[in-house]
Amino acid sequence: MAEAGRGPRVAVVGAGAAGLMAAIHAARGGHCGEVVALDSARTLGAKILVSGGGRCNVTYHAVDESAFAGSTRPAIRKVLRRFDVERTVQFFAAEGVALEREETGKLFPVTDRARTVLDALLRSAREAGVATWHPWRVETIERARGTFRLRSATGEGLEADRVVLAAGGCSLPKTGSDGHGHVLARSLGHSVTPRVFPALVPLTLPRDHPLCALSGLAAPVRLEVRAGPGASLARIEGSLLCTHFGLSGPAVLDISRYWIDARLDDPGASLVVSWLPALAPATLDAALRGLGAGTPAGLLEQWLPSRLARALCTIAGVDAGQRGHRLTRPDRTALVRTVLDMPLPVTGNRGFGHAEVTAGGVPLAEVRLDTMESRVCPGLYICGEVCDVDGRIGGFNFQWAWASGYVAGVSVAAPAGEPGG
Numbered sequence: 001m002a003e004a005g006r007g008p009r010v011a012v013v014g015a016g017a018a019g020l021m022a023a024i025h026a027a028r029g030g031h032c033g034e035v036v037a038l039d040s041a042r043t044l045g046a047k048i049l050v051s052g053g054g055r056c057n058v059t060y061h062a063v064d065e066s067a068f069a070g071s072t073r074p075a076i077r078k079v080l081r082r083f084d085v086e087r088t089v090q091f092f093a094a095e096g097v098a099l100e101r102e103e104t105g106k107l108f109p110v111t112d113r114a115r116t117v118l119d120a121l122l123r124s125a126r127e128a129g130v131a132t133w134h135p136w137r138v139e140t141i142e143r144a145r146g147t148f149r150l151r152s153a154t155g156e157g158l159e160a161d162r163v164v165l166a167a168g169g170c171s172l173p174k175t176g177s178d179g180h181g182h183v184l185a186r187s188l189g190h191s192v193t194p195r196v197f198p199a200l201v202p203l204t205l206p207r208d209h210p211l212c213a214l215s216g217l218a219a220p221v222r223l224e225v226r227a228g229p230g231a232s233l234a235r236i237e238g239s240l241l242c243t244h245f246g247l248s249g250p251a252v253l254d255i256s257r258y259w260i261d262a263r264l265d266d267p268g269a270s271l272v273v274s275w276l277p278a279l280a281p282a283t284l285d286a287a288l289r290g291l292g293a294g295t296p297a298g299l300l301e302q303w304l305p306s307r308l309a310r311a312l313c314t315i316a317g318v319d320a321g322q323r324g325h326r327l328t329r330p331d332r333t334a335l336v337r338t339v340l341d342m343p344l345p346v347t348g349n350r351g352f353g354h355a356e357v358t359a360g361g362v363p364l365a366e367v368r369l370d371t372m373e374s375r376v377c378p379g380l381y382i383c384g385e386v387c388d389v390d391g392r393i394g395g396f397n398f399q400w401a402w403a404s405g406y407v408a409g410v411s412v413a414a415p416a417g418e419p420g421g
């Protein structure tokens with residue numbers, strides 16, 4: 001399938017956030033010849049369009065490696081530093097997308113429409129001269145005599161001198177990211193972490209759990225993952241949302257990868273919630289002791305929504321309307337534990353179909369971090385979610401995609417031997 005007389009060419013596999021960023025910067029760099037972005041999806045950018053509830057949370061006001069998991073923090077920092085939040089803001093401003101910071105620290109386009117972000121990236125790619133072919137699912141990539149041979153699911157072929165692998169992970173597979181990026185990476189000599197699992201994913205409870213009956217209720221909480229013997233493995237404060245299947249909301253999504261990871265090692269690991277993180281157990285116990293004719297539900301309703309206060313009494317096995325002076329010590333102990341240290345009987349997670357991101361992927365140790373070029377397959381560059389990097393909710397995952405895509409793009413465009421950018 002050698003194409004006689006063709007000029008140099010870069011193939012970017014995946015035209016999502018990271019792939020478009022890489023393609024734009026590769027084409028702008030101008031040393032790498034033709035840049036072709038291939039994507040299996042019929043409609044490009046579906047994940048960008050659904051992101052941030054349709055508003056696209058482009059980044060966070062302050063991003064550093066501490067918000068990420070997977071590969072080592074120094075490795076993640078090295079890439080993030082090359083294209084920081086300020087550069088992200090400048091890049092999008094230059095493409096006509098002004099970003100606005102919310103009180104939460106998240107940055108969204110001022111239009112509040114993810115479409116603005118996607119349109120700008122596609123326009124920028126077009127203007128830089130990127131050819132975008134889709135649907136074109138890359139089924140296989142072979143490396144032979146310094147050339148990459150890509151074959152599509154329908155049997156078409158494409159040769160390229162360099163390849164940028166930006167095929168994403170496994171989250172929301174209906175958008176096109178179905179884990180085939182990992183298969184392609186492996187076929188070119190890379191490893192993929194032994195564990196690949198959903199992250200930023202809602203968690204399930206038994207259907208008859210009282211919290212499922214509170215669907216729609218949100219509360220600020222502290223969540224903690226504990227190892228079987230009790231050691232704290234991860235802690236997050238934020239909003240928890242009760243749903244008909246169990247638990248969602250930012251704090252639950254953020255802690256989900258730590259809970260899933262812990263349970264894979266230790267079936268005794270638990271997820272514990274404090275519904276009143278600022279309250280000490282002794283203070284709550286004293287308040288219950290001093291209730292007199294008041295009720296536990298009445299006390300808890302001072303701080304918590306009434307429906308939640310009553311459900312917590314039910315979970316503690318205490319009558320919500322019981323007079324305070326009738327509460328026994330075991331009643332008080334059960335209430336204090338349920339309100340401040342309640343183990344959540346999580347049955348599982350909602351899977352990749354509901355996960356915002358993928359934990360696991362190609363280890364950054366297999367990539368040169370100044371260029372994102374593979375250490376095992378020269379000429380291959382790897383960026384975005386296909387890497388073993390997953391971030392907190394709030395714009396961190398896109399920032400990883402922009403930064404790693406940028407580094408791959410400028411590097412693939414640089415004359416041989418120069419890192420670019």
Ligand SMILES: Cc1cc2nc3c(=O)[nH]c(=O)nc-3n(C[C@H](O)[C@H](O)[C@H](O)COP(=O)(O)OP(=O)(O)OC[C@H]3O[C@@H](n4cnc5c(N)ncnc54)[C@H](O)[C@@H]3O)c2cc1C
Nearest residue numbers: 014016017018040051052057138168176384385395397398
């Ligand atoms: C519902 C939802 C909301 C989110 N909201 C936010 C948010 O607001 N802020 C934030 O920071 N992050 C958010 N994320 C996470 C963020 O979208 C991802 O981290 C980011 O899109 C990853 O970019 P990527 O380019 O690496 O991968 P992807 O966006 O997954 O893109 C990969 C592309 O590769 C293509 N592809 C896959 N396999 C092949 C193949 N074999 N051949 C050709 N093409 C292929 C896919 O079709 C896809 O277009 C959200 C995710 C979801 C699911």
